[in-house]
Amino acid sequence: MAGVEGRVIAVTGAGGGLGREYALLLARSGAKVIVNDLGGARDGSGRGNTAADTVVAQIRDTGGEAVANYDSVATREGGAAVVQTALDTFGRIDGVVANAGILRDRTFHKMPAADWDAVLRVHLDGAFHVIRPAFPHLRDQRHGRIVVVTSTSGIYGNFGQANYAAAKSGLIGLIRTLAIEGRRHNILANAIAPLAATRMTEDIASAEVLEKLPPAHVAPVVGYLLTDESTETGSVLVAAGGNVHRVAQFQTRGVTFPEVPTIDQVAHRWREIVDLDGALPGTSPLA
Template sequence: MQDRVIVVTGAGGGLGREYALTLAREGASVVVNDLGGARDGTGAGHNMADQVVKEIKDAGGRAVANYDSVAEPAGAENIIKTALDEFGAVHGVVSNAGILRDGTFHKMSFENWDAVLKVHLYGGYNVIRAAWPHFREQSYGRVVVATSTSGLFGNFGQTNYGAAKLGLVGLINSLALEGAKYNIHANAIAPIAATRMTEDILPKEVLAKLTPEYVAPVVAYLCTEENPNSASVFVVGGGKVQRVALFENAGVTYDKPPTVQDVAARWDEITDLSAAKQADFKLG
């Protein structure tokens, strides 16, 4: 990480703070971005980002604060501009900024749906898109997005959050393909940790074992030049690091368009995953 410049969004507290501190300890120059708002995305302030920057500098590291919103393209452009103005380059983006507006689907307002997608999914796009030309020009870049088990497996009352988080997996899968020839790697982590985002969701005895310190080293490694992986998803928390992937079975092949009855007759074969293998889907 020495002399690398990494942008961490949502770095004013919780996981993002720990990512920024860990990256700085490993020698990176860090842009600590945080809007400074509440968990639901309302409000703003400078204290959170400023405090993390102070912690990094007090420990002998290099960091600069940024307070722009990732939800707006202009804000994302300014986040990357902060990296360029302060450190002269940008080598990686950790897209971590997020908000929660939970609610069951039949009560999900468009406002709460839209707000969550704007921060998580559009926010990821906005910041990575602003950094992408620099990654291509220097033939190097590292992207880490924060997905979630809510997106990978679902979670009651989080249709907006789950949709946004799985959308980020689709984003890094395609970024990995487009960035391969430019030495740009894009990966996702689904962190399980005790933060203000999860403090009233998980039981206290579970939260006690889920500190952000277990997650941050994995994020930092994914930002290194040595990391060989791209288009990979990792579930990380409580001391466990797992890779998660899609699997497929051999399937059923029809010589001619099947009838509904043909599909029904072989449904058990179509849905049987007992001999499934990791999917390696390619168009064409």
């Protein structure tokens, strides 16, 4: 196979916004798409079939292959049902785009536990709930592509988004580990941090800024990461308004203390510890 042609790819939260763009592009490129969407509001409330059904109809009207799934990825059963829909309809699963998400923004000192839990359940747990049942199939066929949707909030932080940032940062740790575990099975895992004009960002940036961030700019990057030709794995890519760049971690040269230091000794050498001059790509001390 070449590109994504003939591949079966599940896209969560594909009833609108960026997820819809991913699903439509993948279908135009020859993939068979599971269009998952709960059909709820931006904060996760409510549900309905219209969003997913509309995208499936658009794909089929242009000669593509797609099937709708309305399960919530916030539960293990819902995530498993997304994968099962792929198996029941197309007989296999080749890729997952963990895109489903909600927003419940609030400053940390005012954030109720319910808002923390709800956001992590959809973004972080939701990715696990779909990827975990897909993973054995990807291993058995020695081929798989995984893309999780992170955020610049998860990379850099953002005011009023402690829950969202924590979930999105967790997804980066997830794909880095999946990249390590999946390497010998030809399973590649990456993260995309998109900036685009969708209902998730409609009141976060000005209309002037959002005008420069059409969702269509992001989809080809996600599409490439799902292709047979892609060899990228364990990477975080930011895509916004036509600009695409990779974000990586670096480590300073640091300081080695021959004996357990005192607080004053650490303080004395603090500038050396944090000095980024000559920093190198970060590596795990356990690698």
